[in-house]
Every structure is written in structure tokens, then in C-alpha cells.
Amino acid sequence: MPEVNTDVLVIGGGMAGLTAAARALHLGKSVIVAEKAATVGGSAQFAGYAWTTPAHAIMDEVNPRGDIELRRALVNGFGPGIAWIRSLGVECADAVTVLRYGSGHQFDTNSYIDECRRRIRAQGELLTETDTRALLTEDGSVVGARIRLPDGTQREIRSAATILATGGFQANPELVEKYIHPAASAMQLRSNPNSVGDGLRLANAVGAATSSARSGFYGHLIPTGVQFRDPSDFVALSLYYSEHALLFNLDNRRFTDETVGDHLTTMELLDQPESRGLLVADERVYRDWITGSYVEGADALDKFELAQRRGGRCGIAESLDDFAYLPTEWGYNGVEIAAQIRASNAAGPAVRPPRTYDARPLDHGPYYVIEVCPALTFPFYGIRIDRHGRVLAASGGTINGLFAAGADIGGLYDRAYAGGIAAALVFGLAAADRAAADRTGAPT
Template identity: 55%
Template sequence: MDAETVDLLVIGGGMAGLSAAARVAAEGGSVVLVEKAERTGGSARFAGFVWTTPTVEDMRRVNPDGDPELAAALVAGFADGVAWIRSLGVECRPPVPVLGFGRGHQVDTNHYLDACERMLRDRGQEVLTATRTHSLVTENGVVKGADCLLPDGSRRRIEAGWTLLATGGFQGDPSLRAERIHPQAEDIGLRANPHSRGDGLALGRAAGAAFGRQDAGFYGHLMPAGVSLSDPARFVDLALYYSEHALLFDTTGERFVDETAGDHLTAMALLERPEARGLLVADAGVHREWISASYVEGIPGVNKFQLCHRAGARSAVADSLEDFASMPEEWGYPGTTIRDRISQFNATMRANGATTPGRLLDRRPLDEPPFYVLEAAPAITFTFEGLLIDARAHALSADSGGRHPVPGLLAAGADAGGLYRRAYAGGLAPALVFGLAAARTALTETPAAVGR
């Protein structure tokens, strides 16, 4: 096998991997990037906003159980990450509010990802696509690169001072979803690329890296149940962001979550309910102000209900609450119970009373007919559980209980865990920030000096 040594070997060519590789190349380092898909970019090609919380205090409020060191590093590194994007000639539009607690920039992510790859090639660095990583190379507990399988079936060893795992998590593997997230997660929709199947996590664990808490959860959205997500254009078009202003009922006819906390949290909650499906109910006011309106400033609004109906989703428009009693039996929901629950909810909201589950951010009654009814199900974008890292993107060792790094090994993006636990404050931003942190580590630290 051919042998070579580079400053950084990057396994995975998404947001984290390309950011790290391009930064190393920009600063005169040597790098090889390995991507198993035919094209780099991963799921970042389907995203358009780089954002997180503006302050550490905001992050602690919305993500109280996440690693505080990683949370602080994300907030502190965000501005530098945006500056790096702009340094490549990629426009970051003026900052806007996101999800009510965040702030970020609309970015042409495809332009950014392509600019990173172009920088690598222009600087004479290698980008190997359709190439699989067979195993990491270790010597006396130090990771020194990887053995890779090229498209022609031959094996190539790439030796490196540092190796970065950035393969995007395990959301593309149904069996891992069932094992690590929830048994019903095996069958949920995938609103991401299909190639992120836990490769980086398996490589890291084989090298002694620590894996994070199993109950960390995932980032995803409510989508229309039973509608294919094979077309990536549907990932955003059919996402039911308006659920934060609607009511969601499970197959027993009960509300089970404060919908106003955020669609991304509601998706996790629905996964754990019977059959992982539910009815989303909105009234004419929600339709007017949210279903057809822009979710984030700068993004044109589309009529989500109409799009879902045309896509074949189970949906209906009820002229009155009494119509719920005539809900088709084959839907599998107790329509009369749901009607009564909506009436009780409305009465409580008019009296400014307390409801269970709570209703923190939007306490308006849903009493303006007609009512828009749509069956929803959770779909996953990326996983929160991954290899434990520190703020410099070192993968932490299992033998040390996550206290010391595995020499030579880094992780970023969805291969890195610990940042979020059943909470979310941006996906592209952590990939960017910790990808750049991995680049700094590769350029300034010696693996031999990093002990277990």
C-alpha cells in the first residue's frame, strides 16, 4: 500500500469536514479529504441558515443539559465562523431571529461547500470521493491515519498527524436509529442524505473514543405522515413548522406536549407516542398567519397545508368542531375525543387558565373555523448522540471516562456528541465552529503531546 503523511486526514466531506480541510489548506497545511459519496457536501447542501444563540445564557436556557464547555465554545466561535465563510467570497445575509431565541444568517451553503472544495484542489490537496474508510491506523494508542478503499477496490493507507471524523452521524441507518434513539425510529422518514450511517462513530469507538448519552435525541421536524421524502426539495417545503401554533393529538386523542416549545422538540415527543403519528389541527387564524407565511425572515412563505394535501397526505378541512365527530374510522383517531379536547382547550385559553401539557408561547384559542387537519409524523435530520469531544474537537477516550483525548483523533459535526441533549440551537453552526476548531488543533498541536 502507498504511504504518505499529511497534517490532517478528514473522513467525511460535509459542513464540518470541508470547513476543517479548507482551513488547513488556507493556512498552508497538508490535507486529504475522503468522502464515501460520489459528491461532497452531505446534508449541508439541503440547509440554508447558519445560526445559534447570541449568548451563552440563551444557550443554557434552551439547552440546559448540554455540555456547557461545548455550548460556550459554539457561541464564542460563531462570529469567527461567519467571518471565515465571508472570507471565501460567500455572502452571509444580515442577521435575523431564528426560532425566537436564536440569531443567524442565510447562506448559500452550496456556494460555501463548493468554495471549500475548490480551495482544496487549488492548493494541491486531495479530495477522494466514492472512497470508503476501512479502518483507522493506530500505533501505541495513537491514531495515525486510516486505510481507505478506493473506487476501483484497491486499498490505500493515508498517514496523518491528525484524523478528523466528520461523517455526519447515524441517522441514515434504520437499525442504529432503533437501537440508539427509539424502537419506532427505525421507520421514521429521513430528511437528510442517506450516506450518514454511523461510519465515523464505529471508527472512533474502535479506536477507544467515548460515545455520548443514549437519550440525547435528534434534530428533525414534523412532516406529513406517509409522504415520501425521496425528493430533497420536500425536506423544507413539507416541514410542518406551523405546528408551534397548532394543536397536536396522538392516536388516543390526547395532547402530550407543549407544541409552542418548537417543532423540533415536538418531533422527538411524537416519536415516543403510539404508532409515532398524530393529528395536527389548526384554525383559520393559524392558516392565515403561519401556514401560508414565512417561517424565517428572508424565506418566502408557501401554503404548507396545500402542498401536503397535493403530496397525498391524510388531510381534511372541517367547517366546524362538530365535524370531528365524523372523522373516518380508518384514520384511527377518536374524533369525538379530539373535538372535546379542542373545546376544553379553547375554554381554558379564553379564561387565561392553565392547561396540561402547558402552552407557554401562544395561548390563543383555536376557535376560528374552518379547521385544517393533517396527519403528521417525525422525520430525522441528524443525531445528537456521538463521540464525546472537547472545545478543541479532540475525541475523548472511553478508558478515561471522557476526561482525556484519544491522541491523534478529532471529531466534529454530527459525529461529535455532547453539545445538545433533547434540545437544539443550530446544526450548521456547530459543524462550522468545531470543524474550524479541528483545523486549529491539527495546525498547532502535536498528537504525541496529547495523552489519554
């Protein structure tokens, strides 16, 4: 079997993998990237912001169960990560608020992907449509991987450092049912279709530690019955405004604090009967949030109108009395939901479940009603790493020569979320920096 040698082998060509590869080249290392798909970019092609919390105290508040070392590393590494993007000639806008607790920068992710790809092709080697069959090991260390090229031939790549960055396992029904929720495979995928758990498979085979199952996933609420036509729908159909609305399950009851964020409500809805619910907004929410920009600088879009046009279960009630005419085939009791809305309005800040960040009443018709379900972007379960991106061993310590970054890692988030692109950027850079330092014997 043909054998080649390189300083750094990166398995996966999304945000984390391209970042690690470009950084390693910048540090003077030889690099090979092996990407399963025909093109690089992964799910980063569909993003537009890099963001996370601006301070440790905020990260601790919104993500208290996440690994503390990784939480610290993410916050500390974000500023240098943005500086890295800019150093490649990619413009990043000034910081804006994201959600109620984050800070981030809009940037052209595709320009960043293109620049990383250009550098890799010019200075290293980029293999596409290439499967990684197994990691190579010697005396407990990972020393490369065996890959299969598009023509079916196999090659062994020997490397001082191997970085797993295959993007998670959200496109693998068996794994999402096992590690997210038994109903998770029914969710639509707002992600690339190639992330099927290759990184997790490779890491497990060499004894890597993994994070806690049922730690959740990142996703958003979307209209039921409306299929994604293309990746632009991943954002267009996501109902971010749900944190200002009311959400009811098939028992006609609220079941969570919607105001903590649509991404958290999405996880909670997955566990409700049939994983669907009725999202209700009034005239104020429609005016201020449904038709407005979710993040400063983003395009405004009437998401209710789009859902209605695409055939979602949608309706407009001029008053709460009109909820009595909710279609019975939807499975909800409109009269009971109207009564719950009136009770919520009357309770104000004392409402239960609480509405911590927006307890204002929904008392001005018309009311905008959409039936919603969760959609999946990537899981929080994955390979355990330290702050340098080194893969931890299930038996203790680290696995020499093996690193991971991006959606392949676990432990950073646990039923919480503070940025995916930022995490891919920060830990992609960290893995490359440590791999380069290990190769040269430089201190870290």
C-alpha cells in the first residue's frame, strides 16, 4: 500500500478542519486534508456569524454544565480567532449582540473557506471524495490514517499529528437516536448531509473518551410539514422569534420558559408528545420580531408569511375567541389554548413556567399561529478534548498524536449553546498550534 508522510493530517474540510490546516501551514508544517465530500466547507457554508459570550461569567451562567476548561478556552480564544480570520484578508464586521448574551461578528464564511482552500492547495495537499478507513497506531500513539481515494485505491498517510474535524454525526439516524433522543432521527437536518460520525468512529476505535449522552444538540424550531428545499432555508425557516412567543404542546400546555432562547426550546420540544407544538405570537411580536432582523445586519424576513406560503400549518386569529376555530385535525384544543394565553397574560412575571426575559403579555390581536417542530444542526455529544484540542483517552491522559475540533468534540456544551462557528475556529486553531508545538518541541 502506498505510503506518504506529512506533519499534520486533517480529516474533514469544514470550518474546524480548514482552519487547522491553514494555521498549520502558516506555522510552516506540511499538511494533507482528507475530505469525504466532493467540496470543502461543510456546514460553515451556511453560516454568517462567529459569536460566543464576551466574558467568562456570562458563559458560566448560560452553560453551567459545560466543561470548564473548554468554556474558558472558547472565551479566551475568540478574540485571537477573529484576528486570525482578518489576517487572511477576510473582512469581519464590528461586534454586535447575538441572542441576549452573546457577541459576534458577521463575516463571509465562503470567502474564508475559499482562502483556506487556496492556501491548502498552494502549499499542502487537499484530497476530496476521500474516505478515512482507520487510524494508524503504534505503541498507543496515533501516527496517521489509512484512506480510500475516489478511484478506490487505498493509501497510508503517516503523520506526526492527526486532527479529526468531520463535523459531527447529525446525518446518522442510528447515532442521533442513541446519543440525542429516540425521536431525533425524525428531525429535519439543517446541516450538510455528510457528517455521519466518521470522527467519532475513528476516535472510539483507538480508545478515546466521549462526553455525556443526552447532552443535547443545536437546532431551531421550524414549521411542521415544510421541507427544506436548499440550504438557504436553514435560516429562512428557523423561527428564532419563538423566545418572544408562547409555545403549547399537544396537551394544550406551556412546558418550558420560551424566553431563554429558541435553540433551548427546540431541545425541550423534542421531548414532548409527537415532538410538535403550537407557537403563538401577537401583533407586537409580529411587528417587532417576526418581520425584523434577528441579529443586527441580518436580512429581515417575514417568517410567518414564508411558512404560510410554503404550506405550513399556519393561521391568523383576530382575537383569542377565534382560537375556537382552530382546525380539529391539528390535534389541539383552541379554546383551552386561548384560556392559557389569558391566564399567562394575567399572571405577568408570576407565570409558570416562567418567562424570565420577556414577560410582556400577548394581548393585542391579530394572533399569528404556526405549528412547529425541532430541526437538527449538530449534536453536543462527541470526543472529549483538552483546551489544546488533544483527544482524551478513556483510560486517562491524552492519546498522543490525536486531536479533534469542531462538531466532532463533546463536553463544551450541555443543554446550552454559545456558538458553533466560534468553537470550530477556536479549537481548530488550538489543535494546529499544539500540533506544531509538539512537532518542534516548543513550549506551550
